[in-house]
Amino acid sequence: METPTVDISQSEWEVMRIIWTLGPLKSSTLAAILTDKMGWKVATTKTFLGRLVKKGALVPEKQGREFLYHATVGEQASMDAAVTELFSHLCQMKIGKTLDHLITHVTLSKHDINDLQQTLTAKLPDAPAKVSCNCLPERCKEEVHEG
Amino acid sequence: METPTVDISQSEWEVMRIIWTLGPLKSSTLAAILTDKMGWKVATTKTFLGRLVKKGALVPEKQGREFLYHATVGEQASMDAAVTELFSHLCQMKIGKTLDHLITHVTLSKHDINDLQQTLTAKLPDAPAKVSCNCLPERCKEEVHEG
DNA sequence: AGTTATAATTTACAACTGTAAACGATGGTT
DNA sequence: AACCATCGTTTACAGTTGTAAATTATAACT
Known part of the structure; x- marks a missing residue:
């Protein structure tokens, strides 16, 4: 079976990021960091921990008297899944421009850039001349204009 | 002022896509298409139309007796905003890999690929050798290891 | 003018989210 | 042994989302 990616909400991401970065942590450590970074009350962090355990993202x-919370899902896999999910709701035709916008505004290392260049180069030969819009169901690909 | 992008939910995107693709439409047309594409009941489409109007994404x-629903927000701007928002919750260090995964799995035209290549090339000179993790608040950048 | 089809608006309702206080158990301290 | 600081668990509560039925308004038809 594949990596079991879990649906993680915006705020829950913040919890996961800390654990992915630092490894298994106690709730008190988490709470301290998240109060610092997000301004959350301790109780708020506790709620998210509970939910993430219930969802199976943490174990x-x-x-001793406390628990260490371990991530059960991988960071890269979760990121890939979240991003893929979002892009699946977007018009295929506009994905190129969207990626361009993103790449322009994001921080990438020289190494990252080289890797991306290579991936793109490898993709070029099989790339279509034009990407078609996938916003309509098959039946509706003809003109519909009103107004 | 900038383009006023609105928070659009997953399902609401599906409504917007149709209107962005076909232009202003009547609810009956929308409902037909979305029943076809998404399997939604007419009432469901109506609910989303109402919410999108309330949110200001449609006007x-x-x-005659019906309304034509016009998008007030641009498709590209909305996509850029949604994607940027998502990426802001992800670890900077992993963004390169995430983009790579995305690019690998998405459909891009030769033209898109060329544009992206150029953007990357332009970005290369000023790119850092390494991107640092931005998951922790400043104070916590030192080691914290437990367990 | 009365009836009917349909469009828009209201209401419904459960699950998920963001945010947190309250409570109960338990190990450490006096 | 009694108490206190915490940790984990329960409860709270409003807002959003997915999904849709019910109700109301209204244009069109007879």
Whole structure:
């Protein structure tokens, strides 16, 4: 079976990021960091921890009186899934421009850029001359104009 | 002022796509298309139309007994905003890989690819050798390891 | 003018989210 | 043994989302 990616909400991402970055943590550590970074009350962090455990994105490991929270889903896999999911709702025709906008505004290392260049180069030969719009169901690909 | 982008939910995107693609439409046309594409009941489409009007993403123009629903926000601008928003929750360090995954799995025209190549090439000179993780608040950039 | 089809608006309702307080259990302290 | 600081769990509560039925308004038809 594939990596079981879980639906993670915006705020829950913030919790996951810390754990992905630092490894398994106690709730008190998490809470401290997230109060600092997000301004959350301790109770808020606790709520998200509970929900993430219920969703299966985190697993608690008893350690003395507290728990260490371990991520069960991979960061890269989760990111890939979230991004793919979002793009699936967007018009295919506009994806090129959207990626262009994104790449323009995001921070990339020289290495990243080289990798992307290569991926693009590899993709070029099989690329179509034009991408068609996939916003309409098959039946409706003809003109419909009103107004 | 900038283009006023609106928060559009997953399902609402599907409504907007049709209007962005075909231009202003009557609710009956929309409902037919979305029943076809998404399997929605007419009432469901109506609900989303109402919400999108309330959110200001659509504006109804009376036309006889019905309304034509016009998009007030641009498709590209909305896509750019949605994608940027998502990426803002992701670890900077992993964005390169995420883009790579995305580019690998998405359909791009030769033209798109060329544009992206150019954007990347232009970005290369000023690109850092390494991107640092931005998942922790400033204070916490040192080691924290437990477990 | 009365009836009917249909368009728009209201209401419904459960699940998910953001945000957090309240409560109960438990290990550490006096 | 009694108390206190915490940790985890429950409860709270409003707003959003997905999904749709019910109701109301209204144009068109008879």
